[in-house]
Amino acid sequence: MMNTIKDKVAICGIGETKYYKRGTAPVPEFRLACEAIIKAAGDAGIAVTDIDGFASYSNERNDASRVATALGLPHFSFSNMFWGGGGGGGSGAVANAAAAVAAGYAKYVVVFRALAQGQFGRFGQAAPAKSISGDFAYTLPYGLMSPAQMFAMRVRRFMHEHHVEQEAFAAVALAAYHHAQYNPRAVMYGRPLTREAYYESRWIVEPFHLYDCCLENDGAAACIVTTAERARDLKPKPAYLMAAAQGSDYRQNAPAHNAPDYATSNFKTLAPRLFEMAEIGPQDVDVLQAYENFTGGVVMSLVEHGFCDADAVMGFCTYENFAWPNGKLPLNTSGGNLAECYMHGLELVLEAVRQVRGTSTCQVKDAEISMVVSGPMVTPVSSLILHG
């Protein structure tokens, strides 16, 4: 057996602010970050002052030292930031927190993400610049600028190689919106989506309709990682880390879309390591939270984690299979990035914890093994598996 952190570490507390439509948070992003962390400590039943470490991932603008100072933390023992763009580090930040507590660098490491795009500008819009050099000089002058445009190109190629049709992506969006209708925290609560509305929605960039693209929201989310031993003494049911992995496949960052294996979400080398550590297979996963920057990436990441064969996507990626309570693989049961909120995927980790605690608004019956996939198509990416 590998020497791993399996079962040695747990998520002991989760917290989030109210999730707001983009630009409508009544308070600044930094304050949202602090509020989510305070709530996570409250959920864990520890004092805020017990937190002594921070782990986050790229694009996090709220400096750990500033947070530690604002919260009046007496011990600041660990800080860590996962490299890479976008949401690839959601699970990786938990993994880094886990490594820190397992190694004894800190006792309670908080993983957090705060976003207030009204304050800082949108992710989906190109920054104004008169000239550009380096890797982006090969793309921006051609109007290939936004994340949707970067990833649509990969997804189109994936569709071509494996005969995947739009309906697989519709299934992801429809399941997310279905689940959000049970979740009062969801920004799209009370806003159901029909298949007709999905297909009639405007194209953003083919093959992505409006509903294939993640939301942009304001809010903050946090979870606290500690040793399994400490977690057992706390009130919430621990969500034990079975496995976590991060990484990237061969030359995935080759500029101007030159990754040798192009039609991929970048989990092909990660997934075997993940399941080896967990000592389970994809068939053992009860419920999955898979990061949706764009629906196509979800489908690719399901394939690469072994949930279905690339050439069997159209049979597996159906609304019926993804929708709680009867689906074979309930997917994004809080509504996820598409319909709960876009917290760069950290909200998916919180939902994975709820599932093993038994407190989701779309609770999968007897869910024991709950998995998160973070950030398809970026580099590096990460995934984790929890059990109750």
Place this chain on the structure above:
Amino acid sequence: MPSEQHATKYALPEGLPAPQATRDGLDKEFWEAARRHQLVVQRCNECATFQFGPEWICHHCRSSNVGWERVSGRGRVYSWERVWHPVHPALRDACPYMVVLVELPDAGNVRMVGNLIGDAREELTIGTTVEVVFEDHEQGFTLVQWKRA
């Protein structure tokens, strides 16, 4: 009678970020060659591996003896996307437009991004053969574009 969006002589309206060679000189030759209407790709002088985008060392043999080679400018569509939602003010009236990812069979199948010249609404299939078009801009740069062969 050309429609308003095709009144420009460029594939996309002016006002998008203009490409500039990196200050350290890494891709100076690529942009200067485009200005001369030549398509060049970086190639290792030791192991003959092509690479794009350019790098200081060959990713295959790690030699720093990397040069540039002129290639034919014939390629095939590896992937494509039709953009409907403008994310830059200059593109507000330019949608839809086509972005293609072109692989170059005579340059180790390296890929380049460009626009496909012509009607953006026309159907396009992966594998379609294309050839390079050099789009000279008055500001002093040249874009590498593509048209159906």
